[in-house]
Structure formats: C-alpha cells, structure tokens
Amino acid sequence: xxxxxxxxxxxxxxxxxxxxxxxxxxxxxxxxxxxxxxxxxxxxxxxxxxxxxxxxxxxxxxxxxxxxxxxxxxxxxxxxxxxxxxxxxxxxxxxxxxxxxxxxxxxxxxxxxxxxxxxxxxxxxxxxxxxxxxxxxxxxxxxxxxxxxxxxxxxxxxxxxxxxxxxxxxxxxxxxxxxxxxxxxxxxxxxxxxxxxxxxxxxxxxxxxxxxxxxxxxxxxxxxxxxxxxxxxxxxxxxxxxxxxxxxxxxxxxxxxxxxxxxxxxxxxxxxxxxxxxxxxxxxxxxxxxxxxxxxxxxxxxxxxxxxxxxxxxxxxxxxxxxxxxxxxxxxxxxxxxxxxxxxxxxxxxxxxxxxxxxxxx
Amino acid sequence: xxxxxxxxxxxxxxxxxxxxxxxxxxxxxxxxxxxxxxxxxxxxxxxxxxxxxxxxxxxxxxxxxxxxxxxxxxxxxxxxxxxxxxxxxxxxxxxxxxxxxxxxxxxxxxxxxxxxxxxxxxxxxxxxxxxxxxxxxxxxxxxxxxxxxxxxxxxxxxxxxxxxxxxxxxxxxxxxxxxxxxxxxxxxxxxxxxxxxxxxxxxxxxxxxxxxxxxxxxxxxxxxxxxxxxxxxxxxxxxxxxxxxxxxxxxxxxxxxxxxxxxxxxxxxxxxxxxxxxxxxxxxxxxxxxxxxxxxxxxxxxxxxxxxxxxxxxxxxxxxxxxxxxxxxxxxxxxxxxxxxxxxxxxxxxxxxxxxxxxxxxxxxxx
Numbered sequence: 001x002x003x004x005x006x007x008x009x010x011x012x013x014x015x016x017x018x019x020x021x022x023x024x025x026x027x028x029x030x031x032x033x034x035x036x037x038x039x040x041x042x043x044x045x046x047x048x049x050x051x052x053x054x055x056x057x058x059x060x061x062x063x064x065x066x067x068x069x070x071x072x073x074x075x076x077x078x079x080x081x082x083x084x085x086x087x088x089x090x091x092x093x094x095x096x097x098x099x100x101x102x103x104x105x106x107x108x109x110x111x112x113x114x115x116x117x118x119x120x121x122x123x124x125x126x127x128x129x130x131x132x133x134x135x136x137x138x139x140x141x142x143x144x145x146x147x148x149x150x151x152x153x154x155x156x157x158x159x160x161x162x163x164x165x166x167x168x169x170x171x172x173x174x175x176x177x178x179x180x181x182x183x184x185x186x187x188x189x190x191x192x193x194x195x196x197x198x199x200x201x202x203x204x205x206x207x208x209x210x211x212x213x214x215x216x217x218x219x220x221x222x223x224x225x226x227x228x229x230x231x232x233x234x235x236x237x238x239x240x241x242x243x244x245x246x247x248x249x250x251x252x253x254x255x256x257x258x259x260x261x262x263x264x265x266x267x268x269x270x271x272x273x274x275x276x277x278x279x280x281x282x283x284x285x286x287x288x289x290x291x292x293x294x295x296x297x298x299x300x301x302x303x304x305x306x307x308x309x310x311x312x313x314x315x316x317x318x319x320x321x322x323x324x325x326x327x328x329x330x331x332x333x334x335x336x337x338x339x340x341x342x343x344x345x346x347x348x349x350x351x352x353x354x355x356x357x358x359x360x361x362x
Numbered sequence: 363x364x365x366x367x368x369x370x371x372x373x374x375x376x377x378x379x380x381x382x383x384x385x386x387x388x389x390x391x392x393x394x395x396x397x398x399x400x401x402x403x404x405x406x407x408x409x410x411x412x413x414x415x416x417x418x419x420x421x422x423x424x425x426x427x428x429x430x431x432x433x434x435x436x437x438x439x440x441x442x443x444x445x446x447x448x449x450x451x452x453x454x455x456x457x458x459x460x461x462x463x464x465x466x467x468x469x470x471x472x473x474x475x476x477x478x479x480x481x482x483x484x485x486x487x488x489x490x491x492x493x494x495x496x497x498x499x500x501x502x503x504x505x506x507x508x509x510x511x512x513x514x515x516x517x518x519x520x521x522x523x524x525x526x527x528x529x530x531x532x533x534x535x536x537x538x539x540x541x542x543x544x545x546x547x548x549x550x551x552x553x554x555x556x557x558x559x560x561x562x563x564x565x566x567x568x569x570x571x572x573x574x575x576x577x578x579x580x581x582x583x584x585x586x587x588x589x590x591x592x593x594x595x596x597x598x599x600x601x602x603x604x605x606x607x608x609x610x611x612x613x614x615x616x617x618x619x620x621x622x623x624x625x626x627x628x629x630x631x632x633x634x635x636x637x638x639x640x641x642x643x644x645x646x647x648x649x650x651x652x653x654x655x656x657x658x659x660x661x662x663x664x665x666x667x668x669x670x671x672x673x674x675x676x677x678x679x680x681x682x683x684x685x686x687x688x689x690x691x692x693x694x695x696x697x698x699x700x701x702x703x704x705x706x707x708x709x710x711x712x713x714x715x716x717x718x719x720x721x722x723x724x725x726x727x728x729x
Contacts, residue, residue: 135406164405164561169605176673191535197677218676234678279679279698299543302567302587305604305654310539321679323654323697325567325588330546358699360676 001027001062001152003048003185008057010043017043018054019209025185030176030201032217033189035232040209041189045155048187049076061152077146078155081162083138085130091117091141092126098149116148119178136167147178156188160195172198193235197221205229222360227350230275236308236319238344239276245269253315256291263341263357272353275344278308281320281336290337293318300328311336363554364430364522366394366417371426373412379424386412387423388579394523394557396431399549401558401566404576405602413576414525414559418445430522446515446524450531452507456500460491463499464513471518485513488551489544505533505541512545516552523555530565542568563603575599582723591652597722600650606682609656609692610648610719615641625688628667630713640720648719655715656694658683659708660701666708674702685709 003025010018018040025031033041046052047059050071059067066074077098085094092113099109117123120140130138139159146154160168176199179186190196196203196217203217205224212229213220224230231237243252245267251257252274260267285292295311295318302308302325309320309328320336328334345354373387382388386409394400404410415421416428419440427434435443446467454463464482473481486492489509494502499510508529515524526545530538546569549556558569566573567587574581575590575598582596583589594600600608611622615638620627629637633649641647659666669692673684678698685692685707694709696702718725 165563165605166405166602166607194677198675200675218678221676221678277679299539299546300568301539301542301564303564303605304567304587305591305652308539310543323680325591327586327588330543330550 001183001185002060003153004060004063005044005047006058006060008044008047008054008059010047010052011055016209018047020057021209021211022057023204023211023214025187025202027185028183030179030186030199031188032196032199032201032203033187033206034191034193034196034203035189035206036191039206039232041206042157043209044206045078045157045187045189048153049078049155050074075149075152076155077149077151077153078157079139079142079146079159081158083130083135083142083162085138085141085145087129087131089129090126091122091128091130091133091144094130094141095126095144095148098145102149112148113144116144119147120144120174136163136171139163139171150184152184154184154186156186158189158191168195169198176200193221193233196233203233205232207232218360223352223355224344225352227273227275227346227352230344230346230352234277236278236321239278239281239316239318240346241274241276241316242271243274244271250274256293258289258291258340261289261340264343264345264354267345267354271348273346273348273350275346276318276338277342277344278319278321280342281309281318281322281338283322283326283334283336285337287339290339293336293338295334295336297328297330297332297334299330300326302326363396363520365396365432366523366555366557367427367429367432368392368413368417369427369429371413371416371423371428373409373416373421373423373425385424385579387416390426390579390581392574392581392584394555396555397553399546399556399558399569399571401560401570401573402576403560403563403566403573403602405561408576409579410559410561410576411527414527414557417523417557418447418525419443444518444520444522446518446521448508448511448515448524448526448529450528452504452511452532454499454502454507454510456498458499459496460486460499460502460510461495463510464491464495464517467514467518481517481519485516488548489513489516505537508533508541509544512548516548516554521554523557526556526558528560528562528565529558545569575602577602593717593724594650595724597648597650597719600652600717604652604654606653606693608650608652608717610650611690611692613637613641613647613649614645622687623689625690627711628665629711629716630665633713633716633718636718636725640718640725644720646721648722649711650717650719650724651711651715653682653693653695655712656685656692657710657712658685658694658696658703659710660703662708663710666710669707669709671703671705671707683707 005021005023008021035041047054050069058065095113096109122140160171200217203220204214205212207228213225221233241252243250246269248260295313298310300307300309307322307326311318342356347353368390371390372385374385376384402410416423428436465478468478486495560566572586575583577598583599590599590603597610613620613622620629620634620637669685669687672686675682681696683694
C-alpha cells in the first residue's frame, strides 16, 4: 500500500497549516516528519489519517483516491504524545480492543496480543491495568495496540516526548527493528534532528506548513537542498558565516581570507552564506589550511559524553560540538579551527550551491 | 548560606519497612559544601525528589540527620530553613508587577523599603529584567516568568541554599541554553549553595561542578561531569551517562583466559590478571568500555578480535556500529570520515579505557 499526497493544503480560518504538499510514501517505508513546533507535522498526519479533510489537493492510497474518506474507513493506527489507554481495562484488553472491534476470533486475538506484547517487552504485564505501569510501559501498551491490528498506515505523533532520554534511546532502536519486517507505512513526527537520524528510513523536512525536502534520512542530512532545510535538520543548528567571493578569494568579515581551492573553484563572484557544521569546529587544527576564528566562550553545555560550546566574537555567534567532556570558563578566549573542504555554500536566496565532497562519505 | 550535611539518612514511605526494597532512600551520607554548584541526577523513581523534600523540610526522614552548618535542622519547618526553591512551573503572582514579585520575600520579613529597592534592582539587572520591572507578571513569556521565580530566591541575602527542580522543563528549546548560562552567572555572582535536581544529563553536567548520581535510593557516584564520563563508579552511571551508554561485558576466568560466555577476550595482561583475581570472590564481574573508546579497525592485528557488524546507525556527525562479538553485543562510535567496516570488523579494547566492575561497582586497584 503506497500513500500519495497531491498538492495538499489545509487552511483553518485565515491560517495555512499545510501548504501545497506533494509526497509519495512507499509500501513498507519508515518515514520521519521533522520540523519545529507548528511546522505542520500534526496537521499533515491528520490529513493522512482522514481525521481532517484537505482544503485542496488529493490523497491516494495504492493509486485510489481516498480524499473524502473518513478515518474509520481507512485502516490506520495512531500513537500520540500522551499515553492513551483505557485506564480500567487490563493491558491485555487494551491491546486486544481494536481486534475485538474488528470481530477477530478469540484464539486469533490471543495469539496476536501475545505476539505483539512480546515484541514490545510487556508480556509480563498483560494482567495489570495501565495506572500500575510506568510511563514507558504505558506508552509500550499504546504502541502495542497500534501495532496489533495490521494497519496499512501507522502514525506516531512525537510518541517519546514524555519519556526520559534513556528510554527514548531504547525505543528508537527497537522501532527500527520492529518495522524492518512490516509492509505497512510508518510515519513518525519529531522536533529532534537526532531522533530522525537515529530512526533512519526517509525524512521529510517541514517548515511553516511546507515540505522543504524528502529523501533517505542520511542523504537529506548530508545534502540539504536549502539553508533552511540544513538549519531545521541540525541541532545545534548549522553555523552560518556571511562571506563574499571576489576574484578567486573568499572573505568572512574583515579577518579571514582564503583562496578558492579545487572544491570551491566554480563559485562566481558574489555574496554567499557559508555553513559550518558544529562538529566540524575543533580546538586544534587538523590540517595546515584549516581556518581559525578567535572567539569568547559564552557557555559550555555538556551532555554526558559531548560538549556543545557556545561562542561569539564581534561578527558572529557559533556553536561547536566537541567530542568528550571539556570544562571552559564563561567568557574564556579561545581559538577554533575549521576545515575549508567541509564548508557548505548557500546563495543569497538560501539555495544550496555547494555540498562538501566529504559529506556522508565513509 | 550553608554547608548541608546528610548523615545516616534513610527514608521509607511505609510505617514499618520490612527490607531494603521498602526504602526510597537507603543509608545515605553526603555533604554539599557551602557555595557549590551541584546537581542531583537520576531517573524517575530513584529517590531524588524524596531527598530534595527532606533537605527543604517538606518531609521528615525516617532515620538520620540533616545539618545546616553543623546544626541539626530535622525539627525546623521549611520556612525556618531559609531554603529557596525553583520548581518546574514558574511560581509568580500574576496580578503583581515583576518588581512586587521580586520584592515579596523581602517585604514578608519587613525589610526596609530602601533595602528592598536596592536588592530588587541588583537581582533584576543580572536577570535582565530591569526593563520589565513595572510589567504585570502575567504578561511575561515562560522564560521571563521562570527568571522571576529564580529572582525571588536570590533577593534574600540569608538563604541557606537554592534548590532547583527541573527548572527548564517549560522553556522553549532554543532559549534553554541562555537560561543555563544565566544560572551559571548567578552562581558565580552570589556564591550560594545550589542544588539542581534533574533526570537530564545535559542539564546536570552543564550547570554543576559536581554531580551526585542517584540510583535506587543511593548516591552511587559524586563527581565532576568528566569523572562520570571517564570513570563511572557504578554500572548504572556508565549506562545513564552518555548516549549510547557504556558497554558492559560479563566475564569470568577460565583456564588462564578471560571469557565472556564461550568467547575468549583479547585483553592486556594487567586487566586479565585483575579479572582472574576478582573472579575468585565474585561471580558478578563485568568489563566496561564506552562506545567512544572501542577501537574499530578494518585490518586484523595481533591484539584485535573479530566482530560481526550487525547494524550501522548514521547519526550525521558520527555513526554507531552495533557489533556482535560471539554472544556479546557491543556498540562502537565511528567519527565522520573514519573508515567504516563492512560485514566484519576488528576491535580492540585499549587498556586505559577499560573499567573492571565487581558486583556493579568499579574496582580501581586492578593493576
């Protein structure tokens, strides 16, 4: 079963929630909708599910127009941020409920409930009620209910937001394997670039109701089509240096100049925005032609095994993503280095004009 | 301002606790030094909220003593302990101005108005609220409201400590780092003991000079963010800090070899000796190594082991490779631009990055 959106828009009052989105999701694909709050993720999912109808455009399943069809007539499951379960029913009854409504026989119900409970590691909790469970176990129950009925389309609307980060890590890994052998389409909304990367599959980057880019997740990350797509798909966001090219030389601010090398030789004179990934900034040069920037530390954020260093100078504010744990004083003066051959280049309109050759290469 | 000592502390929510499992906090001794920036980090249900409530006086511990500067405060009610608290959700009086909100704790104790104005001006300046002092609090954004909550803790100059309970939960993700910076500035300027309670490693490590990691009613490690990363004292710390967490391999000694299941591990001599020695006393022995420190090579070497590559997660700036080493599953981090193995990889465990864990705690004297 494939799902196609053809030029779909959704307007409510005077506001456009979804703006002319065209997209085809292949059978068995795992798809991430990535975007900040109010980017249109939930609106788009509700259109896919048939909970809302588009103001314009068509929705096709396996080539068949299902635009006006209600959610009940589509074979769709949904998992939400909040853990939604029937509080007075056992975990078993919760998982079995969609099958009972569909009139599936008792033995078949039992077989499928136990199978999916085992996949989600809650087989020992089947006799309990949801209120006796932890948040993670409650969300597992809700997921089991969504998975048990063999839907054509399963929608996850930021399902891990209310769980702590260790549980999120475990869930992400499990979800990948859970969907490897399914032929339904999975759609998963998140605000977090790291979550999209961890889930893999395909990613659709959404911004202000528009679809900016769709493709294999790693490909979209490494080869963003626009500066906005690059910014939406990186956390901390990709750093931007305003620069200009004149007669074969690039300059940032007044301080940093370098000659265009082979990679960038094709750049015509003009103003550009140069993108530096936070992970490409380093405390020590890794090559002779690395560029240096003198900056002051605003804050070192430490995430267990990594350091996110917020720095600025009179021209620019940047974030560096350093491996390992490093302490810095607030306002400490340091020098950061970055390699020319890893620069992304965007034109005045924000369209990508150069992707580093090393991007995504192993 | 005070040094806070927790001595022989234990707490059970049950009237007559039968065993260790009935305790939310188990036999805990700890000192928070005057003026330190601390975090109390742990998963939900680890006992950190219980501990916070015992310090602030909302809860009386079943056993043990809480001392402020050496004086027991068990019998003092919360208001007499001079503890300021900042909660997940900002606590402000919506109908009052920002100024009156900040002045409230001072006027409560009948501070002269001139002194009130002086302190409020000082605190508003560092919190960057000066231009909003006359506004009604209800019109503020969530982050400004949370700053007002913090400010109310800072205006009094006699607070023993400020306790933060997940204070950035409702703050917009793009603004969080600015408030984190603000908190550090505040700590530097006021030199008051601050304890920041969170389940988030980033919140804890960014704010605190030292972190107490809590697990199952106990503080299993008290150390700097770097120590927690490089030398986790307990398997839980290894798991909880870092994404993904530390790899742990169950091992035992067999015929002069170190094996995991049936798989013989290639280790440096000192580590192998250490394992053999501790295995005489315990059947729960593990080796720990972080994914960042597992060396993955495309060519076999004398001290390498052959692993199957089960899965590769491209996380953009680096990849996590899931490896199968016999029955052992192992994660390794490979940075962008480094060669990626095919179906097979050759792995090494550098001696300086291996930790030896006996009954879940790290054993330092293995050499």
